[in-house]
Amino acid sequence: MYVYDEYDQKMVDERVEQYRDQTDRFLAGTLSAEEFQHLRLRNGLYIQRLAPMLRIAVPYGMLSSTQLRKLAHITRHYDRGYAHFTTRQNVQLNWPKLEEVPDLLAELATVEMHAIQTSGNCIRNVTSDQYAGVARDEIEDSRPWAELIRQWSTFHPEYNWLPRKFKIAVTGAEGDRAAVQVHDIGVRVLRENGETRFEVLAGGGLGRTPIIGPVIKQSLEPKHLLTYLEAILRVYNRYGRRDNKYKARIKILVKAMTPEVFAQKVEEEWVHLKDGPETLTQAEIDRVRKHFTAPAYEKLEDHVPAVDDLLADNSGFGNWVKQNVKAHRQPGYVIVNLAMKQTGIAPGDVTDEQLEIIADLADEFSFGEVRVTHEQNVTLADVPKKSLHDLWTKLVEAELASPNLGLLTDIICCPGGDYCSLANAKSIPVAEAIQRQFEDLDYLHDLGELDINISGCMNACGHHHVGNIGILGVDKKGEEFYQVSIGGSGYEDASLAKILGPSFAQDDVPGVVQKLVDVHLEHRQGEERFIDTYRRLGIDPYKEAVYATWEV
């Protein structure tokens, strides 16, 4: 993974001191609350319902075991012994003290971490594919490009006060695990005649107005990546709406101009920037790529009888391997996913002890590195297949072996009304009620892949628009209700979910999910996935099943 040089370190260290000064001035009363709000947000600090919340950046989800141990230490000393993995591959703390945040940041800086631009109307942490570098369907490793974008966007003086927040995702695989079609900018790394090229999408997004982003540039040469992004950002910064925060995202501008006209405007701006100083040099591309080379793999047999023979049966180990372990490009290695979705624990939550155990397991089994996924899970990307059973045994002990990756109970869920001051409704108890309704593992495995996404409000941090089943908390005259939608996907077959009908009380949600699942089981053909059955049938049978017996 990327390792800081003196320049990277200097910037993070100087930011800690700058932020400390801003905090001191706020506490001394010489910096207004309004101004400090904008400044602290640009360093990831929200003031929430119960306490401040600090969002720590994990660039494209990569963490070392050293960083995990530091996070464990920080949750213990500055918080209440747990942290939360977010839907944007970041880590959040729920209980830091405002006056201690500068010290906390100084500790993070010692392990090359920070909270820069994890909130506010600026370019946010860049996200990517959690299987980058190891996936069998990979075209090219997306991480060097994500890192180059991270550096370009960090403290960019021109784009720190955009009309609204701005999120960039990069993928370099056939399958899209980075949701590039629902980002402000999505970058697809492709190969054309053996050369690296980019396809650039702009104006996708979720929130109040979900839109699948259109492609605005094809066959972009690598050296032009930053100048082209600069052109998009400048057009957006100049012409994006600032009169209404709900219409301020780039997707509204692209839609209003039409993607064709927007692309034309970007081209006109790009003419001035193309081949200018921000044009990437081969030396820089090579320098960054060197940080993402393959680890020192052993020569191993791909067939491991001790593992392969267990897959047929429904043992705990067999189920876990079938669901949570994915194919690796290196013979004899596998990708292991820890589903952070134990029933009764908020999706994505992790304790300080678990963080340390994950760090130890990463050292023992996966070259000391892990990745955080946008499904709020953790990936050990380079595990020898022969060590799987050993690893699984240790995961079971640590309660990190939930065999439900990608299944109905692997729910993506925002912190919701329990923590977040923006939320209309709670989301964590809804997730838990659904998990309790579907506790039978054999049933879940039989049901197959099914994404449920829950957001506590229109801001859509739980990405409910792209859930196979999406659940949105709404406020009806002061009471919490839940609108259910169906048919979304955040992957390469991206689609936006359609609203089923009138919303439901919290207690009714698990029953509604059950009815939707029943329709699927009744109509599915063979091993058909939930989303595919829905696409074949359309929304009506689901609607009927849910509302026929429902008194609205």
Next chain:
Amino acid sequence: MGSLIKNNTVLESDEVTFLTLQEYLDSDNRPQAVWLDAGEEIEAIADFLDDITAIALNFPAFSDGRAYSTAAVLRRHHNYTGEIRAIGDVRLDQLEQMARCGFNAYQLADGQNADQALKRIEGFSVSYQQTIDRDPLFRHRA
């Protein structure tokens, strides 16, 4: 109004009179100073830049970032070398970003402490991007 920072010096004010964009476009002679609000396009005066010595760009609120791009376009696309003055809601914590985009004069908002301004303009010792006075970091990185 707060102090004026110009040429790295704190002044109370100076003698420059800035016309609005409309006044400028309506005038028969060629005035030397004009101010633009956020959202007014610099392209409107692009043909006259050789004769303009000072352009003020307004920040209607410190959170409105349009003027950063206007300054960058003036310096980079039009090679404008005269004064670019930040006016309006100009606060200490944004001076560095303004300087790096090409501003070189700052009319501070009320209550902003001029003593701290020069230090703020300087800001971080390194930056990844191309700025007004330096190439991107990667061009001189080992």
